[in-house]
Amino acid sequence: MRFNDIKGNRELKKRLAEMVDAERAGHAIMLEEKGGYGAVPLAVALIQYLSCRNRRDGDSCGECESCRRIDRMVHPDVHYVFPVNTTQKSGGEKKPVSSTFYQEWKKLVKDNPYFTEAELYDALGIEDKVGTISVQEAKEILNTMNLHSFEGGNRYMVIYLPERMTAETANKLLKIIEEPFPGSYFIFITQSPEKVIDTIRSRCLRIALQPVPMDSRKDSQEFMEFFTSLMDAALQNDLQTILKTCETIASIGRERQKRFCLFAEECLRTIMMTRLGIVNGESPAPISAKYAKIFPEPFFETAYHVFDNAKQSIEGNVNPKITFCNMGNLLFVNIRKLS
Ligand SMILES: [Zn+2]
Known part of the structure; x- marks a missing residue:
């Protein structure tokens, strides 16, 4: 190095x-x-x-x-x-x-x-x-x-x-x-x-140290695409796109699936902190600014748990297709309930 x-x-x-x-x-x-x-x-x-x-x-x-x-x-x-x-x-x-x-x-x-x-x-x-x-x-x-x-x-x-x-x-x-x-x-x-x-x-x-842009981390670009696809589709009540993205996630292997869940949790934390005005200019700034404004506040905690439960299921060797289909459904239902 x-x-x-x-x-x-x-x-x-x-x-x-x-x-x-x-x-x-x-x-x-x-x-x-x-x-x-x-x-x-x-x-x-x-x-x-x-x-x-x-x-x-x-x-x-x-x-x-x-x-x-x-x-x-x-x-x-x-x-x-x-x-x-x-x-x-x-x-x-x-x-x-x-x-x-x-x-x-x-x-x-x-x-x-x-x-x-x-x-x-x-x-x-x-x-x-x-x-x-x-x-x-x-x-x-x-x-x-x-x-x-x-x-x-x-x-x-x-x-x-x-x-x-x-x-x-x-x-x-x-x-x-x-x-x-x-x-x-x-x-x-x-x-x-x-x-x-x-x-x-x-x-x-x-x-x-200064923050490193999230998209320069390993897997981050792809993970960010999954994350924004899920969030945008949830906001538009588009269950079909959510499930399609979840199907892709279900095919990337367990280790990367776990990393994706951790990545999504980190995104949610940063977005929440941006909303609270704690983070300034820290990555991923553009999406933070966007979602911080639109998501209803209780959604952050719910979504965090949804990703965390998916991670635990993967660790517990639950079938990835079932895990992520379930995850997609929960994101869809919750954003609907809260908006
Ligand atoms: Zn040398």
């Missing part, structure tokens, strides 16, 4: 490269995003830049051994920690750690780099539970960062959502963040900086 491969945040990428060139990057960086802004790929690109020996034009070369291994997420000195919870996979272990789920994490970052927290939990299979970064994880972080690097170069620890750390976890990490071993870097990625324990936050160089 090079800076160039990342959509948006042009000024920020330039600033990061200049900081590294001037050796002013610091050893604890906190990237601040709302879900789906792509802070994880940005962290990967930053690490690649820090490690590349053939940097050029403000970017890593993408070709050297180090670049290729970081890009493939198989570099032994680049570590990732993220919130997890018990699943069948963690074998009922009380305090599972990120390394148990590394393959799922890698696949998510590769397939859908602009993922949200909900999409992470979905990918890990922890379902409706919220993940945490446990004290067990803190022990692993200390062990990892106290070792010498495998390759003799820098060591990196990316911690996704430090706000999900328990207080005990955070306290265990304070010292190593304050006095890191030479050549070690901590990159935190937060969606709620105010919830990160102050003693960690104050030790970091804080950098805020």
Whole structure:
């Protein structure tokens, strides 16, 4: 992953490269995003830049051994920690750690780099539970960062959502963040900086990301077409178009069906926030502005539940045709009832 491969945040990428060139990057960086802004790929690109020996034009070369291994997420000195919870996979272990789920994490970052927290939990299979970064994880972080690097170069620890750390976890990490071993870097990625324990936050160089247009995310263009088709048809009482769109959705495979439901929920949240005047200029602005005005307010919550129930049915292996036909019917009936 090079800076160039990342959509948006042009000024920020330039600033990061200049900081590294001037050796002013610091050893604890906190990237601040709302879900789906792509802070994880940005962290990967930053690490690649820090490690590349053939940097050029403000970017890593993408070709050297180090670049290729970081890009493939198989570099032994680049570590990732993220919130997890018990699943069948963690074998009922009380305090599972990120390394148990590394393959799922890698696949998510590769397939859908602009993922949200909900999409992470979905990918890990922890379902409706919220993940945490446990004290067990803190022990692993200390062990990892106290070792010498495998390759003799820098060591990196990316911690996704430090706000999900328990207080005990955070306290265990304070010292190593304050006095890191030479050549070690901590990159935190937060969606709620105010919830990160102050003693960690104050030790970091804080950098805020700008939103990435929703349509540049994987699948988003197609998902947006499904979403607007459903919403427009619901507003026009056009059951036939709704069912036709639902039939298409029923044919795209379970994983993508789940992602579509999450996408639709995110659209509804943004539209609702636009309506309340909370979001300004955040994607997907054009549709938000349009639907925020026309939908009756109770429809948002109802529609949110309709998409959420469809997602749960897909997870529960209910037939997709039945699931999405049912979803379409519910959207139709509810908008009729409310308009
Ligand atoms: Zn390189």
